[in-house]
């Protein structure tokens with residue numbers, strides 16, 4: 001078939017024979033990560049606590065105060081001085097109130113959990129371990145140990161202690177710790193800015209598929225998923241199958257990463273390759289030995305800008321997202337790679353003779369159960385899954401350890417990763 005080869009040279013469009021250029025699946029992920037590493041790290045930004053969930057610390061979290069910042073009662077009860085029985089003062093000590101007066105030996109004062117310990121207190125006696133006699137004196141119903149139930153100032157940390165290193169992901173727990181340690185803002189690695197270009201004249205944004213038109217599944221799916229991978233999605237634009245519009249959108253974008261959907265193959269309206277050729281982009285990955293999703297690509301469009309071309313078939317797009325966009329975005333966002341892990345496979349999965357397969361699985365009692373409806377155009381399997389199983393060329397037997405790629409909702413819960 002000489003004609004397609006000539007066509008390739010003239011228009012820059014690939015023929016389907018281009019598969020030999022395809023990168024292996026593990027190598028494609030390495031190339032994407034390396035591409036992101038070659039970009040100088042963005043300057044840290046100062047982000048209010050309530051906007052920093054999911055970001056990565058760009059500076060160590062250093063305690064701005066001792067914690068606790070004063071000696072604190074760990075229990076509701078009485079602060080007591082010296083040995084009992086004790087005369088109980090009229091007033092009490094509550095959390096958040098002014099500095100309490102010192103006690104003298106033989107005195108006790110009612111105290112609440114979290115309240116400041118008055119000077120010269122020996123211990124805190126829990127309310128369930130004290131009894132007031134008919135003269136109003138307090139007796140301990142069990143032995144009182146010196147300093148019991150007092151949290152001393154600085155027990156958790158001293159001002160200046162390093163609580164967390166650079167590179168830690170800001171989780172809800174990190175937010176709580178940062179607030180406790182006196183922070184209003186955090187120094188964080190900014191999210192890489194991503195623009196999504198949805199290609200295809202056949203796409204509807206509402207209603208039922210009709211007259212050869214189908215619903216756009218990727219426009220709703222990609223922005224929250226990209227955000228879970230660490231990105232800020234600055235725009236989602238629907239461009240149809242319009243080569244000029246695609247050229248204008250790519251050459252005018254100032255995003256760190258452009259993600260296109262569809263148009264990666266060699267059909268008559270597949271404009272991604274010719275457009276990249278036209279702007280002189282460098283193709284770092286042009287096809288990956290993975291099913292689904294083998295036409296996915298990664299290009300450097302400008303000095304500090306990349307483009308991930310996701311194939312249009314929806315599960316193929318997910319495959320491209322996890323193969324190319326995940327390592328790229330994770331690295332740009334300063335996140336560390338998840339620890340690789342495996343689980344035994346419940347049932348055998350047939351493989352492609354030469355390519356890796358990514359197959360939706362559910363995790364049940366420490367086994368990976370492969371799901372049906374895993375065709376390239378189907379989302380029914382992945383929508384019910386916890387992870388993608390990495391099936392090596394040739395397939396995997398029942399009981400074989402299968403590498404797994406976690407899906408963000410399965411690991412972190414929907415609110416943590418998508419808000």
Ligand SMILES: Nc1nc2c(c(=O)[nH]1)N[C@H]1C(S)=C(S)[C@@H](COP(=O)(O)OP(=O)(O)OC[C@H]3O[C@@H](n4cnc5c(N)ncnc54)[C@H](O)[C@@H]3O)O[C@H]1N2
Nearest residue numbers: 016200215216217218262263264265270295311312313316
């Ligand atoms: N001659 C060949 N044809 C194709 C090959 C090949 O090797 N030789 N590869 C096939 C594979 S595999 C895939 S995957 C697709 C990739 O195609 P494109 O990236 O060019 O995507 P489109 O042609 O635009 O669309 C493919 C398919 O997906 C549907 N689609 C597109 N966008 C969306 C969306 N946002 N939401 C839902 N569905 C979408 C589109 O309607 C098509 O059905 O190429 C094969 N062809």
Ligand code: MOO
Nearest residue numbers: 292293294316376
């Ligand atoms: O690889 Mo395509 O991505 O099979 O549908």
